[in-house]
Every structure is written in structure tokens, then in C-alpha cells.
Amino acid sequence: xxxxxxxxxxxxxxxxxxxxxxxxxxxxxxxxxxxxxxxxxxxxxxxxxxxxxxxxxxxxxxxxxxxxxxxxxxxxxxxxxxxxxxxxxxxxxxxxxxxxxxxxxxxxxxx
Amino acid sequence: xxxxxxxxxxxxxxxxxxxxxxxxxxxxxxxxxxxxxxxxxxxxxxxxxxxxxxxxxxxxxxxxxxxxxxxxxxxxxxxxxxxxxxxxxxxxxxxxxxxxxxxxxxxxxxxxx
Numbered sequence: 001x002x003x004x005x006x007x008x009x010x011x012x013x014x015x016x017x018x019x020x021x022x023x024x025x026x027x028x029x030x031x032x033x034x035x036x037x038x039x040x041x042x043x044x045x046x047x048x049x050x051x052x053x054x055x056x057x058x059x060x061x062x063x064x065x066x067x068x069x070x071x072x073x074x075x076x077x078x079x080x081x082x083x084x085x086x087x088x089x090x091x092x093x094x095x096x097x098x099x100x101x102x103x104x105x106x107x108x109x110x111x
Numbered sequence: 112x113x114x115x116x117x118x119x120x121x122x123x124x125x126x127x128x129x130x131x132x133x134x135x136x137x138x139x140x141x142x143x144x145x146x147x148x149x150x151x152x153x154x155x156x157x158x159x160x161x162x163x164x165x166x167x168x169x170x171x172x173x174x175x176x177x178x179x180x181x182x183x184x185x186x187x188x189x190x191x192x193x194x195x196x197x198x199x200x201x202x203x204x205x206x207x208x209x210x211x212x213x214x215x216x217x218x219x220x221x222x223x224x
Contacts (some may be wrong), residue, residue, distance in 0.1 A: 032209045040120075042200060042216035043155070050210040057174040058211065059112070090154065096210055097162065098201075102154040 002026055006091050006103030013081045013086075013110045021076040021106050023091030029101075031094050032074035033058075034066060036087040049074055073080065081110045113138040114203050117215025122156050125223050129130035132218045133182040133212070134201035144177060145186050148197045155200060164208075191222045193219075 004025045008019045013019055023032065035043040045058030047066040055066050062087060065077045074093075076084060086109050094100040117150045124130050136144075142163040147155035152179040155161075161168045161184065168175050177184040188195055198217045207210040 013166065019114040030211075033212055035214070040216065045213060048211060051134075056209075059213075060216070092212070093210070097204065099145065099157045099160065100212060103154070104154055 004091055004093055004101050004103040006106055008106060009104065011106060011108050013078075013108065015082060015110060017079070017081050019081065020078075021089055021091070021108075022073070023075065023093075023103055024073045025093040025101070026072065027093060027095075027101065028071070029093035029095050030071070032068065032102070033092040033094075034064075034074070034076045035092065036060065036085075038087050038089060038092045041053045046089075047069065052077065063073075075080050086110045112212060113141060113203055115201060115203050115213050115215040117201050117218060119218060120216065123195055123223060126191060126193060129193055130186075130191055130222075132186045132199055132201070133183060134185070134203075134215050137179075137182065138203065138205050138214075139179075139182065140206040140209075141203040142206040144146040144175070145202050145204075146175060146186050147200045147202065147214075149200065150197045154199070158199075164173075170181045173210050174190040183190045186224045190221075191220075194221070196220055196222045201204050 022023040034046040049068040089106045091103040145160035149155040174187040201215045
């Protein structure tokens with residue numbers, strides 16, 4: 001039982017490159033989330049998916065797109081990376097009104 | 112959308128003293144309030160949570176209180192130990208079918224031996 005699995009753990013991109021962060025959960029959770037964590041800013045919600053087939057913008061969606069591929073998988077795409085997107089990214093999943101489980105995080109650097 | 116404010120941003124206490132972290136939320140439809148602990152370089156992990164139909168919940172040295180009328184909730188840690196040093200986040204889950212989970216900016220707790 002792996003919980004929430006994120007890939008990759010580390011990534012360095014050049015400005016303008018694109019990439020997709022992958023997230024998968026094996027807990028049969030309905031809701032999945034993508035956050036970014038910057039020093040002093042806490043965990044800011046980028047996008048979330050309340051259930052399979054739905055996605056909604058969070059607090060900081062600009063520059064990102066998401067896909068809820070199926071109930072297990074929720075991916076985050078950066079179409080044209082910018083230095084301001086340097087951050088640690090966390091995926092999380094939850095059944096409604098219960099504990100959210102986090103992936104191990106992706107440390108992304110855009111140069 | 113939901114807005115969660117958390118205070119203080121940093122907190123230093125002597126070992127054995129109590130620590131209190133406070134949060135306020137804006138969406139009256141929010142109905143679930145978890146607290147997470149994050150150690151350096153690790154993922155956030157749940158330490159305690161409370162639902163909107165409960166006023167207080169305890170788990171050993173940790174307690175959470177919720178005041179729905181005032182829209183604030185607090186984390187209380189008693190008899191603090193050095194291993195309690197970490198960043199703590201409060202969060203609120205919007206209800207009414209939204210399921211948006213919004214976090215506060217975090218409190219860095221340092222327990223001085």
C-alpha cells in the first residue's frame with residue numbers, strides 16, 4: 001500500500017521548457033489536490049479535483065494545467081516554465097472530511 | 112473562496128511549557144479542520160482534526176478547539192518536547208460540495224531544551 005506517489009522527486013528546467021508532474025494514489029480517494037510550498041507562504045492550492053471528471057482552480061492556478069486522468073491519477077503540467085515557478089510541489093488526496101495524505105514532494109528549480 | 116489566517120508565524124517555548132497556535136477561517140460552510148505537522152524536508156502529516164459538530168478534541172498532549180460562531184480554531188500542545196519542533200499548519204475544508212482544502216501559512220515552533 002504505497003499511499004500517494006509523486007514523480008519526479010527533483011527536477012531542473014530551463015525557462016520555457018514544459019513538464020508534467022505525476023501523482024497517483026491507491027487509497028480509493030475521491031478528492032486530489034496540487035499545492036506549491038514556498039518559504040513563508042505555506043501551502044498554496046494550485047488546482048484540485050473533488051471527484052473523477054472534475055477540476056477546479058485554487059488560489060494560484062496561473063501557468064499550470066491539470067488532468068484528472070482517472071480516479072487514481074492527477075497530473076500537473078507546466079506548459080512554459082518560469083523562474084517564479086521554482087518551488088516544492090505536493091500532491092495530496094482525501095476522502096471527504098477525512099485525513100488528506102501527501103506525496104513526498106517534488107523540488108522543482110527553473111533556471 | 113476560503114481564506115485561512117494563522118498566528119503566530121513563529122513561536123519559541125521552553126521545554127515543558129505549553130504552545131498555542133490560532134487560526135481563523137472565512138467560509139461559514141467549512142466543516143472540517145485538520146492540523147498538520149511538517150518536519151524539515153518531509154511531507155506534512157496529520158496530527159489532529161476536528162469536525163464542525165464538535166467543540167473540542169484531545170489526543171494525549173495535543174488538543175484542538177473550535178468556535179464556529181467566531182470562525183476560529185486553535186491547537187494546544189502541552190508539556191512540549193524538543194521533538195515537537197516543526198512547522199504546524201492549520202487547514203479548513205470547504206463544504207457545500209466544494210471540497211477545497213485551504214491551508215494557513217504555517218507556524219514554526221521551536222522548543223528550547
